[in-house]
Amino acid sequence: MSKHRAEHRTTRSRGGVNRVALALGVTIVAGATAVAVVPQLMSGAATAGTPATSTVATVLAEASPSWVQPPVVQAPPPVPQPDPAVPAGSGTGRRIVFDQSDQRVWLVRSDGTAERTYAVSGSRFDNLEPGSYTVQSKTRHATAFDASGTMEYFVRFATGFSEPIGFHSVPRDNSGKLEQTRAQLGTPLSAGCVRQWKPDAIALWDFAPVGTRVVVTP
Known part of the structure; x- marks a missing residue:
């Protein structure tokens, strides 16, 4: 070769x-x-x-798993707030306290501690003077003064311009619908009485025999 x-x-x-x-x-x-x-x-x-x-x-970047997500950070739960204290100057002993400016009721034991407190809806009108009253009567089922609806656990303690004023459950109109929601409690919406959510109305009914003192603050 x-x-x-x-x-x-x-x-x-x-x-x-x-x-x-x-x-x-x-x-x-x-x-x-x-x-x-x-x-x-x-x-x-x-x-x-x-x-x-x-x-x-580029190859290395594409090889990274796309399904990996950063950990989700959970927000801490809200810190529960203490119940408002019984208004100063509302007297002593066992009583019901209704504060009109805060639209709130307290069921106060004889030692001055609150057994229960909750938001309510009082009158839209100026028909209840601050002062001391007593429970006058109790009616398990009642009808509105203008026959526009019904309510339960009516606890009468005063008289307005011409009609009785008392604590009772949120009324139902004649079709059976509640006249307000629970979220609206804390706002004056009634024609004179003090509206309560039903479990609270039952609690006040059980707490307040005839003669129980009711203190209304401004």
Whole structure:
């Protein structure tokens, strides 16, 4: 074999090795992780003039799990607020206290501590003077003075311009619908009486026999 032919065969052999290397691709080791870059990516990067390291970074970023979300931080629960204290100057002993400015009732034990306190809806009109009263009568089921609806657990303690004033449950109109929501308690909405949510109306009914003192504050 001539020298010329031998050199020609050697050149072809080396070219074949190079083509095999490109066909199999290149393995790049980044830290402890081996990333295989296919020839098309290498070829495309070279063609576009983009460094190979940019392609590797893209592959690594795409390999990160997309479903991983940061932990959700729960807001702390609201701190319960203490019940408002029994109004100063509301007397002593066992009594019911109705504060008109706060639209709130307290059922006060003989030692001066509150057994129960809750928001109510008093009169929209100026028909109840501050002062001391007593429970005069109790009616389990009652009808509104204008026959517009009914209420339960009526505890009468005063008289307004012409009609009795008392504590009772939120009235229902003649269709059976409540005339206000629980969320509206704390706002004066009645025509003269003191509206209570039903469990509170029952509690006052049980607390207040006839003769129980009622103190109304401004």
